[in-house]
Amino acid sequence: MSASRRDFVKASIAGSVVAGFPTIVPKTVFGATAPSNRISIGAIGVGRISHGHDMPGVMQFAGAPGRDNRILAVCDLSEERVELGKQFVDKTYAEKLGKSYVGTKGYSDFRELLANREIDAVLISTPDHQHARLAVAAVKAGKDVYLQKPASLTIREGRIMADHVKASGRIVQIGSQQRSWKQFARAVALVRNGGIGTVKQVEIGLPGDPAGGNPAPMPVPAGFNYDAWLGSTPEVPYTLDRVMPTKDFSRPGWLRLEQFGAGMITGWGAHHVDTAHWGMDTELTGPVEIWGNAEFPKEGLWDVHGPFKTYGRYANGVVMTISGDFENGIKWIGDKGWIFVCRDGMTTPTASSTDKPAQIVPLRASDPRILDSEIGPNEFHPYTSDDQHGNWLDCIRSRKAPTAPAEIGHRACSTCLLHWIAMKTNHHIHWDPVTETIVGDDIAASLLTRHQRHPYEIV
Incomplete structure (x- = not known):
């Protein structure tokens, strides 16, 4: 975290304390039956589809009766994207709610995010080859899931994922927004x-x-866990055209x-x-x-x-x-x-x-x-x-099947x-x-x- 970012966070927290109330109140302070009873969400993978679709898809309902939610944490294998994700969430909520909003937590390991008991549900917006594995881990951790399509890299992985979801009783919505x-x-x-x-x-x-695409090997960018990004797939040299842009959120x-x-x-x-x-x-x-x-x-x-x-x-x-x-x-x-x-x-x-x-x-x-x-x-x-993310939030509360189940x-x-x-x-x-x-x-x-x-x- 940069010095300017640390100073900004410290100043915002101090301002909240002076006002007599923290900016973000953990659910455990009031319990799940608090009047707001908002859904607490973690975003796993905060790249192109997350910034452009999934995080805005849930944040649009912040403060909405029955669909109120907050993204409390973001996770990515790129340290830079973690910071950008935190800033994006904080800025969006501050603009939407009309008050200072600082405190979105950042993770580099999805397992640590899933261990956070404050989080009720997760958005999984990673590359396709990570979908099934992360969905299985999330439902085993007791989280409801919005899972970007396609559901899996292989048919066998998809069957394992669907079976785990069924056994868990968790609400899993596939991102089939049509x-x-x-x-x-x-x-x-x-x-x-x-x-x-x-x-x-x-x-x-x-x-x-x-x-197309340039196959020439390149140095792995600092702060990027390339091995974990490859995940279950074979180890191959890093090159920009194999992974994702480092300057923007283009395709x-x-x-x-x-x-x-x-x-x-x-x-x-x-x-x-x-x-x-x-x-x-x-x-x-x-x-x-x-x-x-x-x-x-x-x-x-x-x-x-x-x-x-x-x-x-x-x-x-x-x-x-x-x-x-x-x-x-x-x-x-x-x-x-x-x-x-x-x-x-x-x-x-x-x-x-x-x-x-x-x-x-x-x-x-x-x-x-x-x-x-x-x-x-x-x-x-x-x-x-009326909305794929909104339906997911509805079903988290009602425990009814969503429009696109696993x-x-x-x-x-x-x-x-x-x-x-x-x-x-x-x-x-x-x-x-x-x-x-x-x-x-x-x-x-x-x-x-x-x-x-x-x-x-x-x-």
Whole structure:
């Protein structure tokens, strides 16, 4: 901590004491039944997605009845990011609450944060390869969890995570925020209630990633625990394009490396496959056959898939196709029409840099009258929420299942990983979604898990 930072903290604490009350009052002072009874949160991983999405996602509800919360601590393997995270939280609460707010604690070891009895729940916003391990540790420590998607690096890790969550009884919300956006819930309701007849096909549009990245080894930055950052994955030399930017919170290179994730098929695919499953009523199962192909980089550091087209057939005969050939979104095709849904602000790809991209209508159908259909009181009404983080906070209090629980998140992620396995092997895979095994293909089955480097195994 810099001298100026220490002086600022000391002055703020002194000012609070003079006023006769500390700025942050530990829950133990008044107990869990205090009038405010706010939810105390720790943020594990305070990089790009945490600063831009997860921490603001919960802090927006500070002071809100029923959703009041405070982030009491942040944790990161970069000392600099720990300090930036503390400053970000303090500044945000000070501006929102209109008073001095200093005291967010910093950790470099997530285990120490989880041991803090003041903390009720945690945000896990780390790279993909750390998700399952940290979620298991958190629920074993008695914490509720908001877990960034995808749920796991491998299918076996995801099953271990989901089983631990079920056994723990903790509230775990997967960051599948499309479940809290109105157009997605509306599309799902229309599809599930027969608005397009019987679903026959599903098309999911996803881009690939470019090749590139500098593989030349570099010195590890001071104050960065690179070994712990690699975690269970193999030890490899540090280079900036393998990890994350040190000057800002722009898109990190690890997103384009299979050592830490599978690329867009899980990174964005976990969202779209989850939405597709929601509409198909297959949230707790998966495909039974998967096949397809992809292009992979032949040079550079980054090695996740580029252009691809993969297919998954479900037990009911529905075939899901995932490819960058389609508009970015989800399209259910039935025997009486189709419905397409995507996020707000999406645009069509352009032929050249001079072409102006066209805005994609986020909810549309083969016949516009389908969108005006009324859903009767005895028909299917999807679980809806107004905000993914807000729903998590609601469920921490009510102890009811959130809109995207761990098992559903695992099934979406495992489906994406099966498509990735088909890409990697170019095999036609037969999958048993009950036992979660690949049938009759040892090569493909070997990709269901990965060796975990000691001492970073899931325990």
